[in-house]
Amino acid sequence: MAFVDVCGRSIEYQRIEAASARRPTLVFLHEGLGSVAMWRDFPGRVARATGCDALVYSRYGYGRSEPLPGDRTVRYMHDEALVALPELLDRLAIARPILVGHSDGASIALIHAGGAGRPVAGLVLMAPHVMVEDVSIASIAAAKVAYETTELRAKLGRYHDDVDSAFRGWNRIWLDPEFRRWNIEEYLPRVSCPLLAIQGADDEYGTMEQLRRIARAVPGAEFVALADCRHSPHRDQPDAVIAAVARFVDRLAA
Numbered sequence: 001m002a003f004v005d006v007c008g009r010s011i012e013y014q015r016i017e018a019a020s021a022r023r024p025t026l027v028f029l030h031e032g033l034g035s036v037a038m039w040r041d042f043p044g045r046v047a048r049a050t051g052c053d054a055l056v057y058s059r060y061g062y063g064r065s066e067p068l069p070g071d072r073t074v075r076y077m078h079d080e081a082l083v084a085l086p087e088l089l090d091r092l093a094i095a096r097p098i099l100v101g102h103s104d105g106a107s108i109a110l111i112h113a114g115g116a117g118r119p120v121a122g123l124v125l126m127a128p129h130v131m132v133e134d135v136s137i138a139s140i141a142a143a144k145v146a147y148e149t150t151e152l153r154a155k156l157g158r159y160h161d162d163v164d165s166a167f168r169g170w171n172r173i174w175l176d177p178e179f180r181r182w183n184i185e186e187y188l189p190r191v192s193c194p195l196l197a198i199q200g201a202d203d204e205y206g207t208m209e210q211l212r213r214i215a216r217a218v219p220g221a222e223f224v225a226l227a228d229c230r231h232s233p234h235r236d237q238p239d240a241v242i243a244a245v246a247r248f249v250d251r252l253a254a
Contacts, residue, residue: 001036001064006088012036012064013057013092018047023253024121026054027089027097029105031127031232032170035063035159042234042242046100049242050249055094060084061169067162068169074179076169077104081111086118098122098249102234103129103205104170106197107184110214114187122252124245125197126233129206130213131183132174139204140174147171188217195221196248198241200229222248 003010014036028043030036035058047054059080061068073079085108089097096119101109106128113120129136146152147167160166173179195218199211211223224244229236 003064004088004091006091007060007084009060009066011057011060011066011088013055013088014043016044016047016054016056018044018051019053020051021253023050023052023249024096024098025094026050026052027094027099028054028056029085029099029101029108030059030062031103031105032174033062033156033167034058034102034105035065035166037063037159039234042238043100045238045242046245049246052098052249055092055097057088061162062160062166064161068165072169072173074173074176074182076173077108077184078111078115081108082116085112086116089118095119096121098124098252100124100126100245101128102126103231110191111184111187113193114184114190120193122193122248123191123195124248125195125214126241127199127203127206127231128197128210128214130185130188130210132180133206133209135207136205137175137180140171144171144175185213185217188214191218194248194252196224196244197221198224198226198233198244200231200233200236201225201227202229203231205231 001012003012036056043054043056058065098121099109106125109123113123157163197211226237233241
């Protein structure tokens with residue numbers, strides 16, 4: 001694992017070299033409780049299937065990156081998409097990436113593509129959020145109870161140096177009443193790159209309404225709905241996800 005300074009903070013990252021041709025680099029953006037390690041072998045499998053190099057990193061407050069000292073703000077995904085991610089890409093000399101985001105990471109990818117004013121080759125969005133739904137809040141409230149009463153904290157502790165700041169930084173802001181107004185639909189009409197969105201039919205954190213709103217605002221976007229799949233398509237249906245991403249990247253390359 002390597003580290004890079006981004007916005008004055010130490011950020012862990014991993015590079016995967018798999019390019020067999022001149023193709024864009026895949027940049028993986030993890031979920032609200034994710035990290036480099038929590039992706040497991042998925043980025044490597046996607047890199048090999050697409051013939052693309054890949055970058056995987058843990059955002060500030062996650063994994064082995066610098067811990068979060070306090071609470072996050074309602075704009076934490078905006079800050080990542082418009083400030084931290086551009087600096088990270090510049091420091092690691094990555095231009096025109098394909099952003100592969102899951103949950104919070106998918107929302108960050110959308111904000112970046114629609115608001116950063118930087119070239120993006122494509123977006124792969126798994127379980128994206130563009131607005132807050134009741135089902136999201138209910139599941140995040142249930143996660144808080146599980147963190148306090150089950151082995152969830154111990155399990156997450158394998159992946160984060162400071163598991164309490166990682167969990168609470170995500171959980172507290174989503175349960176803050178102010179966050180109910182969070183909405184990033186203003187960025188969608190400004191997304192000009194090809195887009196693939198993947199949603200599990202049984203997602204406990206969001207409904208197909210998220211994809212319908214993207215479809216209305218981003219002409220030509222592609223969508224995959226997966227049966228027997230919850231909030232993490234890359235874990236519940238990895239083969240189907242990898243196949244869809246490989247087809248998408250092949251079309252971009254062509």
